[in-house]
Amino acid sequence: MKDLKLKIVTPEKILFEEKVSQVSISTVMGEITILPNHIPLVSQLASGEIVVKHNKKEDASSIALAKDEDLMAISGGFVEVLPDQVVILADTAERAEDIDEERAEAARQKAEEVLKTKLADAESFIMFRAQIEKEMARLKVVRKYKKRGVRTGHNN
Amino acid sequence: MPQASRDIQRRIKSVKNTKKITKAMELVSAAKMRKAVSKVLASRSYSDLVWDTVLHLVKKVDTDKHLFFKEPKEVKKVAVILVSTNRGLCGSFNATLVNKVIESIKIHHPGVITTDVMTCGTKGRDEVRRRKINLVADFHKEDITANSEDIRPISHMITKDFITGKYDKIFVAYTDFMSSLKQVPHVKQLLPIVPEIDERLGHINHDKDKVENISVDSFAEFIFEPGMEKVLDAFLPRLVEVQIYQAVLESEASEHSARMFAMRNATDAAGEMIDELTLAYNQARQASITSEIAEIAAGSAALE
Numbered sequence: 001m002k003d004l005k006l007k008i009v010t011p012e013k014i015l016f017e018e019k020v021s022q023v024s025i026s027t028v029m030g031e032i033t034i035l036p037n038h039i040p041l042v043s044q045l046a047s048g049e050i051v052v053k054h055n056k057k058e059d060a061s062s063i064a065l066a067k068d069e070d071l072m073a074i075s076g077g078f079v080e081v082l083p084d085q086v087v088i089l090a091d092t093a094e095r096a097e098d099i100d101e102e103r104a105e106a107a108r109q110k111a112e113e114v115l116k117t118k119l120a121d122a123e124s125f126i127m128f129r130a131q132i133e134k135e136m137a138r139l140k141v142v143r144k145y146k147k148r149g150v151r152t153g154h155n156n
Numbered sequence: 157m158p159q160a161s162r163d164i165q166r167r168i169k170s171v172k173n174t175k176k177i178t179k180a181m182e183l184v185s186a187a188k189m190r191k192a193v194s195k196v197l198a199s200r201s202y203s204d205l206v207w208d209t210v211l212h213l214v215k216k217v218d219t220d221k222h223l224f225f226k227e228p229k230e231v232k233k234v235a236v237i238l239v240s241t242n243r244g245l246c247g248s249f250n251a252t253l254v255n256k257v258i259e260s261i262k263i264h265h266p267g268v269i270t271t272d273v274m275t276c277g278t279k280g281r282d283e284v285r286r287r288k289i290n291l292v293a294d295f296h297k298e299d300i301t302a303n304s305e306d307i308r309p310i311s312h313m314i315t316k317d318f319i320t321g322k323y324d325k326i327f328v329a330y331t332d333f334m335s336s337l338k339q340v341p342h343v344k345q346l347l348p349i350v351p352e353i354d355e356r357l358g359h360i361n362h363d364k365d366k367v368e369n370i371s372v373d374s375f376a377e378f379i380f381e382p383g384m385e386k387v388l389d390a391f392l393p394r395l396v397e398v399q400i401y402q403a404v405l406e407s408e409a410s411e412h413s414a415r416m417f418a419m420r421n422a423t424d425a426a427g428e429m430i431d432e433l434t435l436a437y438n439q440a441r442q443a444s445i446t447s448e449i450a451e452i453a454a455g456s457a458a459l460e
Contacts, residue, residue, distance in 0.1 A: 009202045011304045011401060012195075029381045042213065043381035044390050078391055080209045087205050091304075 002036035005085040006052060008072065008093055015072065015093045016052070023086055024051040025079060034081055041081040047133040049073055049141045050088070071096035073141040075134035092134070096145035099138050108135035161440040168433045175426035181245070182419035189336065189412035191300065196333055196402075196409045203402045206395055210349065216378040217388065224349050224392045228324040231265050235272045235292070235323040236343070237310060237400065239330040239407040240280025242297055246415035249331065249339075250279045254287065256341040257329045265325070272323070276310065276404065301408060304401040311397035318347045330403035331410035337417075339410035344403070346396055 006023055008016035024033040026048030034041075052070040077090035111131040214225070236257055240250045261271055274293040275281040281294050295310050314326050326347040332340045380387045 007205065009205055011199050011202045011398065013198045014201050027381055039377055039379055041379040041381065042209070042387055042391075043379075044387055078209070078387075078394070080212065082212075087209065089202065089206055089209065 002084065003055065004034065004036045006088070007086070008050070008074075008088040008090060010077075010090045010093050012092075015090070015095065016070070018052075019055070020052050021055045022053045024049075025074075025088065027079070034086055037083050038081050038086075040083070041079070043079050043081075045074065045077045045079055045088070045090070047073075047075045047130070047137040049137060049144070050093075071141050071145050073099060073134075073138040075137060076130070094138065094141075096141045099142040099145075101139065101142045101146070104135055104138040104142060108132055108139060111135060158440070158444050161437055161444065164433055164437040164440060168430055168437065171426050171429050171433065175423055175430070178419045178422040178426060182416055182423060185412050185416035185419060188300070189409065189416055192405070192409040192412050193333070193336070195300075196405045199402060199405055203398050206398050209391075210395055213388075213391075217384060222385075222388050222392065223319060224347060224388075226348055228348070231267055231324045232269045233272070233323050234261065234265060234268050234270075234325045234327065235274060235314065235317065236261070237314065237326070237328045237346075237403075238273055238275045238277075238280045238284065239297075239328065239404050240275065240277035240283070241407070241411045242278050242299065243415075244279055245418060246411055247418040247421075249411060249414045250277075250283055253329060253331055253341040254280065254283045257343055258287075258289075260343045261327075274310070274314070277407075297404075301401070301404050304397060307397055307401045307404060311393065311400050314347065315393050315396055323347075328400055328403045330407045331414075333406045333409040333413070336413040339414055344399075346399055349392065349395065 003019040004021065004023065006016060006018060006020045007014070022033055022035050024031060026032075026046050027043040028046045029043070031048070032043075050070075050072040052072070054068050054070070072093055072095050074088070074090040074093040077088060077093075079089070080087045111128050115125070115128045115132065238253070238257060240253060244250075257273075261268060270290060272290045272292040273284050274295065275284055275291065276295045277297040278294075281291065284291050293313065298306060301307070314323075317323050318326055325345060327343050328346050329341070329343045332342045334340060
């Protein structure tokens with residue numbers, strides 16, 4: 001099968017750059033999955049998760065090492081899809097294994113609290129809403145990752 | 157000890173102290189430079205990709221449609237964002253940047269009636285004020301810009317000013333980080349967006365990994381979700397923000413390497429000065445000993 005060149009970058013670093021078989025992302029219009037030979041597309045992204053599916057590799061040596069899926073949380077950005085390449089320009093992005101669940105939860109609660117107590121101007125309201133959304137996405141991703149880790153006995 | 161050699165000794169001591177300080181500052185700048193350079197390099201790939209996306213988009217979009225692409229008929233009012241430093245002691249860093257700004261505005265846009273400057277960094281602000289240039293805004297600059305959110309107030313303000321037609325063109329002036337030895341002041345047009353391959357923003361030096369230039373023309377369709385207008389409305393301000401962010405990072409890396417070299421030069425100069433003064437001191441000491449011996453010899457000769 002054809003490969004899809006996936007690149008996920010944030011202003012701070014290149015998070016991911018590999019050939020994959022498919023990638024699922026949540027745009028502002030809803031969740032989409034991109035397979036190779038997708039029609040060219042430019043879309044705005046919402047806070048959410050990115051699920052990357054890798055190609056099953058033929059040689060036995062890599063099977064032990066290679067995970068077949070990667071989970072990431074992002075908070076908004078853009079995606080540009082060209083037939084054999086996907087570029088995700090994320091505002092912030094993290095791999096599931098890098099997210100600290102407790103801290104994500106604490107950050108979400110804090111943002112929620114601030115939102116409740118002070119209904120300041122519209123701008124900061126939007127900002128905190130966005131922050132909550134971002135933390136929710138991170139939490140979702142990290143919980144999913146943990147669950148999966150237990151199920152498949154995959155715990156590195 | 158006679159007065160002359162005591163004076164020389166005092167000077168040697170003070171130069172030695174200065175040398176210690178400049179040496180320490182050099183080391184501090186070197187550490188800061190490493191940090192800033194790694195940040196610049198990391199964010200370059202992002203801004204490259206954003207720019208690539210824009211280049212793809214402009215082929216599919218009627219560029220006259222969006223305000224951000226529209227080239228003004230005559231350029232009367234321009235704004236310049238001047239990214240300078242908060243601290244001095246970095247050689248001619250800020251002065252050359254301000255010179256470059258004045259010069260490029262004069263040469264490229266002779267019809268400009270007013271030039272407003274927004275500064276980021278206190279040294280640039282002082283320089284602008286000294287030269288009596290219109291200063292409309294001064295943004296606080298962090299020593300190390302943590303993330304692109306710090307830039308948002310600036311980009312917000314200039315996009316608003318551009319949309320309302322307050323300015324015909326907006327530039328950003330920063331110092332391009334080519335290598336730790338070479339930094340070049342550069343003035344770059346932010347708005348309206350010029351959809352051309354950007355040569356600068358460090359592009360000369362870092363080899364842009366050519367992700368096989370796909371010709372977008374071959375695609376009949378290009379989907380925009382949730383719609384072309386909306387995507388552009390969200391994407392283009394982001395592009396502006398990214399460009400300012402990149403400019404600030406480039407300036408930071410340049411600042412620290414400029415300071416490191418300024419301090420290294422100062423340390424070297426101090427070393428040379430110490431050598432010269434030590435020589436002068438030794439000569440003075442020798443001269444006084446010789447004259448003392450001569451006096452004693454003369455005294456004993458007089459007694460005989």
